[in-house]
Amino acid sequence: MRRENKLVYYKIKTFSPFHQSKLMANNQTMNAQPKFRGTEGVNRYLYDQLWKLCAGPLFDLPKIGEEVYYFPQGNIEQLVASANDNLCQLKPIFDISSRIHCNVISIKLKVETNTDEVYAKVSLLPCSPEVEITFPNDNNEQNIKYFTKVLTASDIGPHGDFILFKKDAIECLPPLDMSQLIPSQEIVAKDLHDHVWKFKHTFRGTPKRHLFTSGWKEFVKGKSLAVGDSFVFLRGENGESRVGIRKTSHQQSDMSSSVISKESMHHGFIASASNAIHTKCMFDVFYKPKSSKFIVNCDKFLDAVNMKFNTSSRFTMKFEGHDFNEIIYSGTIVKMEDFSIYWKGSEWRNLQVQWDEAATIPRPNKVSLWEIEPLIPSSNILKSVIQNNKRQREINEFGPIISKPDYNDQMVQSTKENSTTNASSSFRLFGVDLTASSKARDVLEPLESYQKNKTSEIFEEENLDQTQAVTSLTEIQRKELSFTTSSTKVHMEGVTRTVDLTVFDGYNHMIVELEKLFNIEGKLHMHSQWKLTFKDHEGDMMLEILQYREGNSHIFQIGCHKMKFENQFSKSDSEFTTIISPSDVDDKSPIRPEGNTTFLDGTTWCVARPSASQAELQRALDWACGIGRVDCSVIEKHGDCYEPDTIWSHASFAFNAYYQTNGNNRIACYFGGTATLTKINPSYGTCSYDVSKSEVSSARSLAEYKPRWMWLMCIGLLLFLYRRS
Amino acid sequence: MRRENKLVYYKIKTFSPFHQSKLMANNQTMNAQPKFRGTEGVNRYLYDQLWKLCAGPLFDLPKIGEEVYYFPQGNIEQLVASANDNLCQLKPIFDISSRIHCNVISIKLKVETNTDEVYAKVSLLPCSPEVEITFPNDNNEQNIKYFTKVLTASDIGPHGDFILFKKDAIECLPPLDMSQLIPSQEIVAKDLHDHVWKFKHTFRGTPKRHLFTSGWKEFVKGKSLAVGDSFVFLRGENGESRVGIRKTSHQQSDMSSSVISKESMHHGFIASASNAIHTKCMFDVFYKPKSSKFIVNCDKFLDAVNMKFNTSSRFTMKFEGHDFNEIIYSGTIVKMEDFSIYWKGSEWRNLQVQWDEAATIPRPNKVSLWEIEPLIPSSNILKSVIQNNKRQREINEFGPIISKPDYNDQMVQSTKENSTTNASSSFRLFGVDLTASSKARDVLEPLESYQKNKTSEIFEEENLDQTQAVTSLTEIQRKELSFTTSSTKVHMEGVTRTVDLTVFDGYNHMIVELEKLFNIEGKLHMHSQWKLTFKDHEGDMMLEILQYREGNSHIFQIGCHKMKFENQFSKSDSEFTTIISPSDVDDKSPIRPEGNTTFLDGTTWCVARPSASQAELQRALDWACGIGRVDCSVIEKHGDCYEPDTIWSHASFAFNAYYQTNGNNRIACYFGGTATLTKINPSYGTCSYDVSKSEVSSARSLAEYKPRWMWLMCIGLLLFLYRRS
């Protein structure tokens, strides 16, 4: 009944990079399912190819039978999607190796029902010598035609005809009967869910062009496509068509579940792997193209180890640009250390790196050695060329760069000088001393003191209606700042819109209007999916907005190696280019900009990251307040605490920071927030926090009821507990 | 700095049932957060009340500080949502008690972003004697007005004005200025996400009525509301309004995740609880109103234990009807046994029950003792009255019942007789002998043999084009059966549509048309959310369609205590009432109707539940084929198997059943499917299976490539392995 199984052992010495151009030559079996050369085989083949196109060229899918190392840390990271690094610091419940030697037993190429996000279900069996595995070999290769297109505003817009590139239409679609006045045909194509989509393909307009008309709108709606996303079309030898999509990279999908907490999922990963090792059974891992590589071919891993990367080693790493093409960035390893204290000696992201130049896509500060390649001096020139070409190309996608803008404005001029001065020095805001830059301070000073004086005036006058006061302040500012006009181009994933910055009533208003303009209501505010970056006339980009001041006209921008700032509202007759791109940068900040709220009493509240060190927070607040000493202190603790020094369970706390302009006047700036600590004790060593909307509201009422309800807890207490552990 | 914490220990002796009428008097603190009597307190209060209205009257939310038992099995069941009982049978990785004694540390009332499904995040701390907990006591009670309305077709339909009941409009909305010709005002209300919705409230029409017009359509769209869902409106003392929704009960939301497998989640629950016990820390559990009670108050549990339920004990249990009102059903305990072999002595669903009467909502066969109440003889009469009233009321919701239909048809007549005859006997199809009912067989016989003869004729003629043959068969049937007309009312959650059954080209066609009619495309086919039930002129309902025959005009219906069948197509001048309601009944069947496919060669393939015993399957196939011997046999195994008898990893298999009309002619009926066994070995003792669309397609090609590709595996092998373990 059962056939003898033979050992078919795949030793693949060198992994060739997974280029899109090679994609179609790859006839790897995705599944230990029987294969058929008939309809089914074709279906499976087309499905696999479509899946790979949707996954993108950089996804290094393991192969069945391959020996791999599985890194649970990476799996956990995929879960939290780098939005919450606390979870990555959770102590594993088992003693488990940081890399687990496994055989790939099966790979199922899957797609999420709602989001169309592709992922692979990889079944892994912890390696044991006596196991023999055999896999069927089959060949289903066929010629397929395909194209992808990054969607433009016209493709998405209310009109919603999809414009095909001429070459794509000719290559991939059946020819039209051109004798007709308006030639047209129906294209029927299945997606990864086997859902059938129909498009009317016509050739019309002046000049004539190929379009998908009827049916396209429905597709866009059904897939929730936005500008910048990609459309994938594929046609097999047999004439069957397939369609797929690729969402803009680096969009974080919501991993949260309403059935299981993230902590439990974390335990689940480790428990599954541990259980599999001990009972010699298989376990399933879901592996997403967008996540970091946590299933790594053994040989590739060993090769990478043999590279012997060291501190100050130069390297290159591949990324996917906004146009879905490969971009290679180079950098230097600056430090080697454990990513987590609970995974001693793990190779997972144990290399801290510094990137050579700015980028419009998010890049990690810590990488794993198998993700990078050494930058050998001989190949240095070649790589640089590739890199520059790539970068140039990507920039071109964002729209034309104004070559010679007319910079009259003094503020901008100062900025420019400043950026040049600081160009070569590392100028990071948090963790590194910011105040050392006196030049930057100088530029800040004028408006800073303006703001300070106004604020002091208002709040020292105790009887003054505070609402009134704040309103007046805003009005004064608007009046003072709107004496010029500006014309600024804003780009989002290839779409360009022009706005007049002077019409906005402060930063928040600008954000709201930009959200409306690009149909991403709420998303800029959230900072989780999109953020604003700024680009000056030279094309240099500012990477991170780490903080802004409410009621102040400055937008502060921090680049990786440069710091620049612009007074948006006093810019006149000039243009700057704004790129909106997804980013997860906010989570690195000890204070969370999205939590910022200015209340009627003029206090600004923000939510802080509980794990922020006092020093970090101090610097952040110092900077955010612009001047003066920031003092984090406890007013009062609130919450429930028992088994002191060991268990903190559900302690609600808020912390309050203020800075003193002089004497004991606690004015101008309050930083508050609440958090829930599930547990802090030496054996656990971490805390989880959860700042929900309602809790932020609680903080609001703290402001309202300040005299009566100052149940605040010290962040120092947190630090105290941390130091104990 | 830290206040002394006092022991405030909540001992609540008797839990009063959670009635909707009591809801507003319940001012329980949901959270150990500070409470304020100002805006924030009101907001929180209104939020909590809205949440509870959305959760429904039956949800027994624990209280903060309460001692409870947590049942991990129930948590796992919530995960799988009873769609995949295999997971419930997975062996826990730790030795963990089936009930865990905990303190409720906090409760967060949450709502899912996408679905608006409410759930509670309950933080539990395993009880240890030295722990002291204190909770703030506060009182935020205020008068609120609210109403709920089950949405009608008019509320949802293309016109989309929402009709308010007069009393609701007067009680809950600000009064309109009736001096205007068409009085109207804007109602602004927040939902649980704090999203603001605006409705134009007008008073117009002839006769005049209160309506929500502008804004309502958007709400319906945004919340994906359907007929039968409920709208919740609430207005606080301060005039603030809140809106919420309740989706039709028993709709299963998709719990699957693309980051973590269900097995890992399963391990995660147990690992979290175990870790919490050992490190004395808290763990979070997500608890949904729709799931069974797996967090049970200790006293309530002990009271239930003291009830000493036994086999043949009578009981009542509360359910939620389609109109969101409480329905009480009574039943008898027929057996007491462990729900899972891995949780010995667990009280979780250890009572197997039999219900007294049919119901339109799904009810479990196994219940836990704290879910039920003893049916004491003295209160028997009272309860029955309540129950009947409730039932009557619910039935009225479905539309009028035709009082005296004209039954001319002989088939129906037979059916009626038959049902009366079998009224008192248990008549389950699978697991119990069906063929014992000779009466039923008799009725079946005429068409049965007609079918058999036709089939034999066609398939014995080997050269005949089979596609042609099947088509002809269908045509013959339609012709023979469509000599009459029928007018049948179909109800779905209160909506009524009239259809002519004679125009349908078989069962599938009817299903397709019904789906179109009710805008639930695909959902009837899937059987996961909706199913058809049938109701005769007396209002008796048929509960389960367990199987139907493709190409046969019979629809078989099995009631809990009765069996009836109707020949839909020969019903003339009569009406019967059809209720479409969600159900999970299919999973109890060894063969899965939704997987059924008839191929061009005339074979019917369906997917079988791998855990079905051979005997079960035999009976099911016997019945489905109507006549003849069913033979499950291996043709060939395909897949990968190693460490024989211990580990089965990713064995793809298909099984094949056929019945013989005479001699060795294997014709007419194939049953096939594929499955993936992650592991079967004695220590693990279970298998997980995964029948994906693509795999069903594989089965399809098996049919196409029958002679060459019979890589099929024996279900007997499965059974063999089961018996070994």
Place this chain on the structure above:
DNA sequence: TTGTCTCCCATGGGGAGACAA
């Protein structure tokens, strides 16, 4: 009193070319 239908008009979706980048 409440559910469903029909009337009717204004808005906008989509089919087409124009024009510019």
Place this chain on the structure above:
DNA sequence: TTGTCTCCCCATGGGAGACAA
């Protein structure tokens, strides 16, 4: 060649009462 805009017509959405259950 490809992206965006405008024109223009017809389908549809939604404001209103009619009428029936």
